[in-house]
Amino acid sequence: MILAVIGIAPAQTDKVKLTIDTSKSGAKIDRNIFGQFAEHLGYGVYEGIWVGPDSKIPNTRGIRNDVVAALKAIRVPNVRWPGGCFADEYHWRNGIGPHRAVTLNPNWGGVVEPNTFGTHEYMDFLDQIGAEAYLSVNVGSGTPQEAAEWLEYLTTIQATTLAKQRAANGHPAPYKIAYLGIGNESWDCGGNMSPDYYLSQLKIYSRFVRNFNPAQQGKDQMLKIAVGPGGNEPRFIEWTESIMKAWQNHQWSWDLQGLSLHNYTVVRWDNKFASVGFGESDYAQILKSTLEMEDLVSKYSGIMDKYDPQKKIALVVDEWGSWYAPLPGSNPGFLVQQNSMRDAILAALNLNIFARHAGRVRMANIAQMINVLQAMIMTDKEKMVLTPTYHVYKMYLPFQDATFVPVNFNAGVYTHEQISLPRVDAIAARDTTGKLWLEITNVDPNHAVDIEVTGIPGKKASGQILTAPKVDSVNSFQSPNTVVPKPVSAKLESGMLTLRLEPKSVTVISVE
Ligand code: AHR
Numbered sequence: 001m002i003l004a005v006i007g008i009a010p011a012q013t014d015k016v017k018l019t020i021d022t023s024k025s026g027a028k029i030d031r032n033i034f035g036q037f038a039e040h041l042g043y044g045v046y047e048g049i050w051v052g053p054d055s056k057i058p059n060t061r062g063i064r065n066d067v068v069a070a071l072k073a074i075r076v077p078n079v080r081w082p083g084g085c086f087a088d089e090y091h092w093r094n095g096i097g098p099h100r101a102v103t104l105n106p107n108w109g110g111v112v113e114p115n116t117f118g119t120h121e122y123m124d125f126l127d128q129i130g131a132e133a134y135l136s137v138n139v140g141s142g143t144p145q146e147a148a149e150w151l152e153y154l155t156t157i158q159a160t161t162l163a164k165q166r167a168a169n170g171h172p173a174p175y176k177i178a179y180l181g182i183g184n185e186s187w188d189c190g191g192n193m194s195p196d197y198y199l200s201q202l203k204i205y206s207r208f209v210r211n212f213n214p215a216q217q218g219k220d221q222m223l224k225i226a227v228g229p230g231g232n233e234p235r236f237i238e239w240t241e242s243i244m245k246a247w248q249n250h251q252w253s254w255d256l257q258g259l260s261l262h263n264y265t266v267v268r269w270d271n272k273f274a275s276v277g278f279g280e281s282d283y284a285q286i287l288k289s290t291l292e293m294e295d296l297v298s299k300y301s302g303i304m305d306k307y308d309p310q311k312k313i314a315l316v317v318d319e320w321g322s323w324y325a326p327l328p329g330s331n332p333g334f335l336v337q338q339n340s341m342r343d344a345i346l347a348a349l350n351l352n353i354f355a356r357h358a359g360r361v362r363m364a365n366i367a368q369m370i371n372v373l374q375a376m377i378m379t380d381k382e383k384m385v386l387t388p389t390y391h392v393y394k395m396y397l398p399f400q401d402a403t404f405v406p407v408n409f410n411a412g413v414y415t416h417e418q419i420s421l422p423r424v425d426a427i428a429a430r431d432t433t434g435k436l437w438l439e440i441t442n443v444d445p446n447h448a449v450d451i452e453v454t455g456i457p458g459k460k461a462s463g464q465i466l467t468a469p470k471v472d473s474v475n476s477f478q479s480p481n482t483v484v485p486k487p488v489s490a491k492l493e494s495g496m497l498t499l500r501l502e503p504k505s506v507t508v509i510s511v512e
Contacts, residue, residue, distance in 0.1 A: 016424045018409040020455040022436065026404030027358035029429055031077045033351065034393060034400060035134065036369040036376070037319060039084035040117075041108040042334025048370030048379055049125055050117040057382050062116075063125050066384045067370065070377055071129040074393045075400060078179060080134040080318055080365045081122050083107075085189035087181070088140030092150045095119055096169055107189065109333025119154065123175050132178035134225075134318075134365070137209060139183035139201050140191040147209045151177065156212040174213045179223050179363070181318065182206065185262060186227045187239060195242035202226050202243070206254035225258035225316050225363075229300060232292075240300055244307035257312070258363065261300055262319040264373075265290040265346060275324035275337035276472060280445060283342050283471040284416040286322065287443060290346045291421065293320065294353050301360045314362035317354065321367045321374030322346055335372045339387035339475075341468040341483055341504055343374055347392040348441045348506045351399075352427045358404050378477075385475050388483040391466050395485055395508040398437045402429035405436065414444040424449055424501070436511045438463075442501040445471050453497040456511055461490040463509035467502045 038044055051057045051064055058065040082090045085107040094101040095118020105113040126133055137147040153162040154175045166172070182205045186193045193201070211222040226243055229236030240259070247256060267273055267289045273282050300315055322343055323335070330336040347366070354361045366389070370377045376390040404427070411422035425441040436458065442449045465488040473482050490499035490509055501507055 015450045015452065016409060016412055018407050018426055018440075018451065018453040020405060020407050020428050020436070020438070020453060022405060022455060022457055024406050025430065026406065029355045029358045029399050029402050029404055030362040031075070031400035032363035033317075033354045033358075033361060034074070034076070034396065035078040035080065035318070035363055035365040036076050036131075037080040037084070037365040037367045038369045039108075039372065040082050040086045040090070040105060040113060041084060041368065041372050042331065042336060043371035043379065044368050045117050046114070047381075048372075048377070050121060052116065060128060061124055062121065063128055064379070064384075067377060067379065068125075068128045070384065070386060070390070071131075071369075074376070074390065075397060076129055076131040077400070078132040078134045078363070078365070079126060079129075079369065080136060080181065083136060084184055084319070087136035087184050088138050088142075088190045090138050091142065091146065092119055092153075096153075096165070108335075109331050111333075119150075120169055120171060123171070133176065134179035134181065135177055136181035136184055137205065139186060139205060140189075144204050144208045147205060151180075151209050151211055155216070157214060158212070176213055176216060176220075177211055177222050179225060179258070180209065180211075181225045181227075181260065182209070182256075183227045185230055187230065187235065190227065195239045198227060198239075199242055199246055202256070203254045206256060223257035223314075224255065225260055225318070226256045228259040228261050228315070229296075230262040232296060232299070237299075237303065240303050244304055244313075247313065248307040258314040258316040259300075259304065260316045260318045261296060263293055263296050263317065264319070264321060264323040264367070266323040272323065272325040275322075275327065275340065276474060278342075278472050280416050280471060283445060284419040284421065286342060287345060287349065287421055288419050290322070290349055293317075293350050297353055297357050297361060301357060304360065311360055315357070315360045317361060317364035319367045320350060320364060323373055337373060339375060339378070339389050340472045341388055342471050344388035344392045344466055344483065344506055345441060345443060345504060347374070347389045348439065349425055349443075351392070351396055352425050352439065352441070355399065355404060355427045355429070380477055383477045385477050385480045387475060388466065388468070391483065391485050392506055395464055395466060395506065396439070398431045398435070398508070398510065399427075399429050399439070402431045402437065404429050407438070412449075424451075438497075438509045438511070440501060440507050440509075442503060442505045442507075445504040448503055449501045451497075451499050451501055454495060456492060456495050456497045458492060458511035460512045461492040461497050461499075461509050463488050463490060463507060465502060465505050465507045467505035471504055
């Protein structure tokens with residue numbers, strides 16, 4: 001595979017040639033890379049998912065019907081909950097039963113946490129959208145006992161006091177918990193731990209936080225995910241080395257199956273970029289920054305390869321996406337931002353990085369699902385709007401569990417001011433029925449690109465393109481269809497596919 005290389009391609013060209021070698025195939029693109037993250041933060045859970053059974057907003061047992069329908073349509077594979085930093089202050093007993101404790105959410109605006117959305121409501125929500133549970137247990141301010149009891153409450157079929165309590169709260173059958181995160185950013189908001197301290201906690205939690213569900217004792221066992229790095233700094237390399245080295249020599253009594261990576265596209269934490277009303281300079285800077293994901297994934301995959309050459313442990317990018325300045329007038333602790341055409345391109349570039357590393361990156365969770373950071377969906381009381389990022393996830397549906405097929409291309413260069421980026425990005429894959437799919441992104445906001453793809457076995461090509469009038473075009477409650485996919489025409493003759501990519505666009509094509 002020849003990947004886009006910044007700076008060595010010739011000056012701007014109107015044509016990009018791609019070659020697909022359909023005789024070769026790579027790893028499975030795990031559908032879990034399209035996972036979501038829903039934290040108790042701002043309007044992410046309350047209002048975004050949960051309106052309560054007495055709300056005028058149509059709901060099923062308190063969960064918004066419009067949001068459920070939209071999420072079902074993108075086949076969300078898993079939802080990470082309850083945080084984030086919130087998870088390390090979450091005490092699950094506050095969120096079960098008829099009388100909920102009212103607590104605080106000091107991380108996110110210091111607001112009151114009503115705990116009306118708790119364990120059962122989360123599991124009901126997952127059931128309604130058809131996703132798996134990815135639970136994050138409290139390592140920062142909780143105890144192994146509290147976490148172990150949560151799992152016993154959720155999963156045992158024995159008539160224990162906790163199982164009886166679960167039944168009394170409406171769910172006699174055990175729940176399935178597919179993924180378990182042990183802590184969150186334990187090097188920072190999760191307790192500022194050193195690698196050694198975290199490792200000692202990890203071993204204890206991994207040992208005692210058991211899943212008793214009889215259906216999960218074999219190949220469907222719950223996968224445990226440890227806190228991993230959060231950037232490029234030497235401390236994160238040390239952290240990753242410590243965990244992977246310990247795992248390589250681990251005793252029977254503890255184990256893990258995933259290591260997380262957090263990486264936001266932010267450029268600078270103070271004076272963050274705006275999510276609306278920006279121009280090409282911000283566009284180029286943000287996309288340059290987002291491509292750093294490739295370096296991080298390569299770097300940490302390399303470290304993991306040293307200790308785990310068989311790739312038993314997944315790299316789980318369970319927080320990623322754009323992080324901009326809060327929208328004016330919003331609570332700064334609620335992380336409300338708009339979502340533009342730039343975010344659609346950003347999403348496609350990151351999903352393509354994960355797909356290229358599919359052998360190691362087997363799960364990822366964009367931050368966050370609704371009303372927070374790079375959201376799929378935004379709501380305002382009874383109104384709901386689907387963001388450009390949502391449309392990318394919908395267009396990428398065929399890539400869920402598809403098999404990666406190598407694409408060779410010279411990306412060309414898009415230049416703005418001091419920044420040069422690969423002009424085009426592309427991936428290909430065969431879906432579970434054997435159909436070939438191709439995704440091509442045109443990063444250049446000013447020039448269309450004519451694409452020629454050779455090596456295409458088939459007679460007919462069809463697909464969709466997502467583009468918009470401007471890089472900062474958004475879908476709003478008033479104009480929800482500014483950035484929506486439309487059909488794209490492509491010609492397929494004698495094994496050659498030709499199509500024109502509009503400026504700043506994401507295109508997905510299938511070949512039959
Ligand atoms: O997604 C928002 C926050 O970002 C999460 O709570 C935390 O894990 C990360 O720092």
